[in-house]
Amino acid sequence: MFRAAALLALVVSSLYPLQAQTGIRYLPGPKAFVLDAGPVTYVFGLNQRNELQHIYWGKRLWRDADIAAARTGQNWASFDLSPTTTPDEFPAWGGGRFYETCVKVTRADGGRDIVLKYQSHEIKGDTLEVLTKDLNDDIRVKVVYRVFSEGILARHSLITNETNQPITIESAQSAAWNLPPGEGYRVTYLQGRWAGETQIVREDVHPGMKVIESRRGNTGQVNPWFALDGPDRATEESGRVWFGALGWSGNWRITVEQTPHQQVRVVGGYNPFDFSYPLKPHENLETPPFYAGYTDTGFGGASRMFHNFELANILPRSTRNKPRPVLYNSWEATTFNVNEQGQTELAKKAASLGVELFVMDDGWFGARNHDRAGLGDWYVNPKKFPNGLKGLIDAVKGTGMRFGLWVEPEMVNPDSDLYRAHPDWAMHFEGRPRTEARNQLVLNMARNDVKEHIFGVLDKLLAENDISFIKWDMNRHASEPGWPEVAPADQRKLWVQYVRNVYEIIDRLRAKHPGVEIESCSGGGGRIDLGILSRVEQVWTSDNTDALDRLKIQEGFTQAYTPKAMMAWVTDVPNFNGRSTPLEFRFLVAMQGSLGIGNNLNHWKPEDFTLATKMVSWYKDVRRTIQEGKLYRLLSPREGEWDYNQYVSEDGKQSVVFAIQRSQQYGRPAPTVLLRGLDEKATYRLKPLDNRKLVEAQQTELSGAYLMDHGLNVRLTGDYSGTAVVLERLN
Ligand code: DGJ
Numbered sequence: 203m204f205r206a207a208a209l210l211a212l213v214v215s216s217l218y219p220l221q222a223q224t225g226i227r228y229l230p231g232p233k234a235f236v237l238d239a240g241p242v243t244y245v246f247g248l249n250q251r252n253e254l255q256h257i258y259w260g261k262r263l264w265r266d267a268d269i270a271a272a273r274t275g276q277n278w279a280s281f282d283l284s285p286t287t288t289p290d291e292f293p294a295w296g297g298g299r300f301y302e303t304c305v306k307v308t309r310a311d312g313g314r315d316i317v318l319k320y321q322s323h324e325i326k327g328d329t330l331e332v333l334t335k336d337l338n339d340d341i342r343v344k345v346v347y348r349v350f351s352e353g354i355l356a357r358h359s360l361i362t363n364e365t366n367q368p369i370t371i372e373s374a375q376s377a378a379w380n381l382p383p384g385e386g387y388r389v390t391y392l393q394g395r396w397a398g399e400t401q402i403v404r405e406d407v408h409p410g411m412k413v414i415e416s417r418r419g420n421t422g423q424v425n426p427w428f429a430l431d432g433p434d435r436a437t438e439e440s441g442r443v444w445f446g447a448l449g450w451s452g453n454w455r456i457t458v459e460q461t462p463h464q465q466v467r468v469v470g471g472y473n474p475f476d477f478s479y480p481l482k483p484h485e486n487l488e489t490p491p492f493y494a495g496y497t498d499t500g501f502g503g504a505s506r507m508f509h510n511f512e513l514a515n516i517l518p519r520s521t522r523n524k525p526r527p528v529l530y531n532s533w534e535a536t537t538f539n540v541n542e543q544g545q546t547e548l549a550k551k552a553a554s555l556g557v558e559l560f561v562m563d564d565g566w567f568g569a570r571n572h573d574r575a576g577l578g579d580w581y582v583n584p585k586k587f588p589n590g591l592k593g594l595i596d597a598v599k600g601t602g603m604r605f606g607l608w609v610e611p612e613m614v615n616p617d618s619d620l621y622r623a624h625p626d627w628a629m630h631f632e633g634r635p636r637t638e639a640r641n642q643l644v645l646n647m648a649r650n651d652v653k654e655h656i657f658g659v660l661d662k663l664l665a666e667n668d669i670s671f672i673k674w675d676m677n678r679h680a681s682e683p684g685w686p687e688v689a690p691a692d693q694r695k696l697w698v699q700y701v702r703n704v705y706e707i708i709d710r711l712r713a714k715h716p717g718v719e720i721e722s723c724s725g726g727g728g729r730i731d732l733g734i735l736s737r738v739e740q741v742w743t744s745d746n747t748d749a750l751d752r753l754k755i756q757e758g759f760t761q762a763y764t765p766k767a768m769m770a771w772v773t774d775v776p777n778f779n780g781r782s783t784p785l786e787f788r789f790l791v792a793m794q795g796s797l798g799i800g801n802n803l804n805h806w807k808p809e810d811f812t813l814a815t816k817m818v819s820w821y822k823d824v825r826r827t828i829q830e831g832k833l834y835r836l837l838s839p840r841e842g843e844w845d846y847n848q849y850v851s852e853d854g855k856q857s858v859v860f861a862i863q864r865s866q867q868y869g870r871p872a873p874t875v876l877l878r879g880l881d882e883k884a885t886y887r888l889k890p891l892d893n894r895k896l897v898e899a900q901q902t903e904l905s906g907a908y909l910m911d912h913g914l915n916v917r918l919t920g921d922y923s924g925t926a927v928v929l930e931r932l933n
Contacts, residue, residue, distance in 0.1 A: 224349045226330045232271035235330060238262065239349035242496050246291040247272040252319045254291035254332065256380035260496055278463065287463045289380040292345045292359065294318045302411065302457050302469045304375035305343060310367040318343055340364035352511035354495045360488045363481040371479040375471030376492035381444055383464045386433030392758050394423035397746035399727035400758030402840065407460050415455040417475050419680030419700060420724055421731045426454045427762035428468060429504055436500045438835055443504040446494030447762050449732035452701035478694040493732055501761065506832050509764040513830060516732055517767065521739045525825050526766060526796035527558035528818055534773045535802035538565035538572055541586040546597040551803035553601035556818035559671055560598045561606035568618060574641045577613045578620030580659045591667045599668065606671030611656045613642045613677065627652050631684035639678035646685055648699035657707045664715045676724040708737045721769060730763065740767045740796055747800065748777035749791040750864060753839040756794060766829035768795030774802055783922040785810055789817040790924040794847055794860055796829060797821050820891060824858045824928055827851040834878040839864065844872060850879040857929040863918040874913040880906035886929040895925040
């Protein structure tokens with residue numbers, strides 16, 4: 203009996219090789235830590251100086267004999283001594299290191315040198331904590347790792363002052379990621395601005411340092427994600443890619459450095475810009491998590507790994523295995539002109555389309571008739587809503603939809619009761635002007651009283667009303683980040699404490715109101731990162747809802763983040779940029795994430811309702827595959843006139859292909875595109891959204907082999923045309 207079980211275990215383990223497993227072990231021989239994260243292995247060890255040194259990060263290793271003890275780099279003349287030529291795993295600034303390090307401190311006596319030596323370690327399941335300490339003082343740094351079966355590692359650090367003097371931290375990074383030394387790397391990152399977020403930029407890494415960052419108090423429109431591919435050049439579906447993202451919604455920085463000695467390193471964590479974090483004896487500072495992975499399946503493989511990881515480990519548990527609802531949002535339809543009757547009419551029309559969640563946006567509170575007043579006064583405007591929110595909520599719920607509400611809690615208009623009562627609650631430097639943006643100031647959320655006030659207001663709102671969704675907005679960045687109420691040396695703690703308090707409010711609200719879902723928004727995509735995504739179900743991707751512009755925004759978004767979290771609305775045309783695209787086209791673009799509708803339905807014709815109802819119903823049949831499946835980006839909008847994306851469900855039974863043509867040169871057909879992620883031996887039934895768009899010669903049943911080796915051929919005519927095809931696996 204026992205032998206049979208052992209045999210079975212052997213067979214099973216050879217059928218399911220290393221991929222699904224995680225594990226961490228210490229090899230006493232080479233003094234190395236081996237971290238297995240599914241298909242990836244990461245190794246670092248202790249060198250002869252008893253310092254942490256990087257050894258390996260790549261495909262899963264299957265034998266420990268490959269791992270040699272870490273040996274420090276050579277001195278290079280008198281100019282670059284060994285500490286600068288060694289791939290340090292978590293270096294502090296000291297001992298002659300001239301490159302970007304992870305920790306920098308100043309002691310009370312002005313001393314700034316710090317050299318970290320290994321002390322001890324502890325392996326707890328999938329977590330490894332390595333304790334290091336300065337060679338002289340009791341300044342401790344715990345370097346923490348966690349492995350995930352999706353091929354991802356999470357790292358952060360904890361800096362503790364165990365001396366009897368205060369110290370000041372000037373740089374606190376979460377991780378240094380060392381790549382195999384060499385030249386010819388490229389870095390890909392997501393640049394952006396308001397209404398033009400997550401734009402892919404790819405450039406060569408040269409000796410020197412590339413910095414991407416936010417100095418704005420929140421994540422900002424430049425996104426804290428990177429991907430590096432090697433001299434062998436990755437493509438969408440092949441080649442080696444090292445990639446990562448920070449989980450922090452405040453000032454962050456990621457540097458990509460190539461040293462003159464061909465070491466290539468990515469360092470990220472709190473932005474050292476305007477950073478100063480004093481620690482009294484026994485106090486500590488924890489850095490945010492920095493998640494990273496490796497693949498040899500190209501940029502597409504890298505994003506699929508991150509998507510899987512996020513679905514399983516980052517997004518709130520409540521969202522797992524539950525499709526995101528189709529929502530309606532009132533903003534573009536009614537802006538600040540909301541009232542019970544108007545919203546009720548819109549809600550009824552939205553419900554008739556199959557919408558499941560009705561969200562009332564800005565304008566419902568205080569004196570909020572425009573963007574010049576009212577922010578901060580979170581009581582229902584009695585003129586617009588004489589029955590409180592209850593009248594509207596009952597009407598919405600009566601249609602079978604859930605109700606959601608917009609808030610912007612971190613902000614205040616100077617023309618508001620809140621500001622008149624508490625002018626000191628806004629961030630400011632004493633005696634200096636307060637820069638307004640969109641006529642608003644930022645509340646100093648680092649203050650305890652402000653935090654408690656905001657928590658109280660939102661808690662009351664949720665307790666008194668049947669609200670199941672809030673859209674949490676933030677429409678400007680921090681300027682004059684003063685905190686005059688605390689000692690001058692502590693004032694810059696604001697950058698960290700602000701974000702921690704926002705997180706705390708969300709966490710407390712979620713604990714007290716477990717049914718409530720949240721969308722993170724900062725004028726669109728200004729607060730999208732793995733820190734906020736562990737607290738919210740979805741994000742508002744961009745205020746730019748033009749379908750064509752969205753193609754590039756969405757392509758960039760999905761490099762790092764799952765389509766499930768990507769809220770995408772269909773809105774009216776002409777869009778703000780003056781462009782008009784057909785309604786079906788707008789649906790086809792918005793359906794590639796979590797679908798929303800933001801049109802003024804009072805302006806729709808009967809045929810618009812017919813088309814939208816059909817699209818919503820079609821979307822509901824395939825949304826699981828779109829939201830939780832594997833995404834293959836087949837043709838990029840950056841490279842030509844087409845944008846094709848394919849989603850394959852986790853069980854492989856369904857696949858959805860979106861084919862979008864931005865413009866057509868007269869007579870030029872859309873290309874035949876090879877599909878991916880199917881089973882060669884399986885047969886698939888093709889269910890086109892529009893029969894006329896499947897090329898005649900095409901069968902309605904095709905093998906995986908044909909679809910992946912010959913491809914799918916759709917007929918697209920004219921500018922702004924598109925279609926979608928569903929493949930159902932038959933055997
Ligand atoms: C910015 C958001 O991105 C919009 O969708 C809308 O909520 C407005 N703020 C409201 O002021």
